[in-house]
Amino acid sequence: MIRLTNVGLKYDRGPEVLSDVDFHLRPGSFHFLTGPSGAGKSSLLRLLFMSLHPTRGQIQLFGQDVSRITTSKRAPLRRRIGIVFQDFRLLEHLTTWENVALPLRVVGKHVDDYKEDVTDLLQWVGLGDRMHGYPSVLSGGEKQRAAIARAVIGKPELLLADEPTGNVDPQMARRLLRLFIELNRLGTSVLIATHDHQLMRQFKAPRLELHDGHVRIV
């Protein structure tokens, strides 16, 4: 699913943020990604979503070398990934419902085939009464839940989530964790960057620990 070999990453002329990163995640696995603030968690997720190229080393995703992938080849691979960004990135000109439906619309599904699923999922994440409004009126935690719903609605092969419970209360965090676990049971590989120790106590999964630019699996 994901294999990194001797991966290094620098921004411009700065120091290496990631150095000699080596790991392999199997299809259907579930991992947390941890490390102190500034350790490079978001950078690693950006590499896996192919928003950045590694400065050195190789990244394989879905059996393909994506280290130097071009924009046109990247698009079909990205459709196989659900991603929750730390800053949510909801589209402001679409309603919350339309944002969540978007991954299904772009792969050509007919609205009749997904409208109930989108509504049910939005209700499940507690946005039943907000879904026909625009994201600009949502709170941070509500935006986060909408972003999570958009990332999981298409049952992607890989879910990448950056601090997905950072803006919600512990009860909602447990509910969202259940969603990730359920998705994983259905076959999605899950990688969640988090500082939330309560979340990690609730579900025992291996951790990718980032420290001084290196990753170790514990």
Ligand SMILES: Nc1ncnc2c1ncn2[C@@H]1O[C@H](COP(=O)(O)OP(=O)(O)OP(=O)(O)O)[C@@H](O)[C@H]1O
């Ligand atoms: N676009 C950028 N240009 C230059 N440096 C960057 C850029 N993005 C991140 N960095 C630097 O890379 C390092 C890792 O940042 P990153 O955001 O990946 O860490 P993080 O572990 O996700 O942090 P946090 O837990 O605070 O979100 C930091 O030193 C940061 O300043």
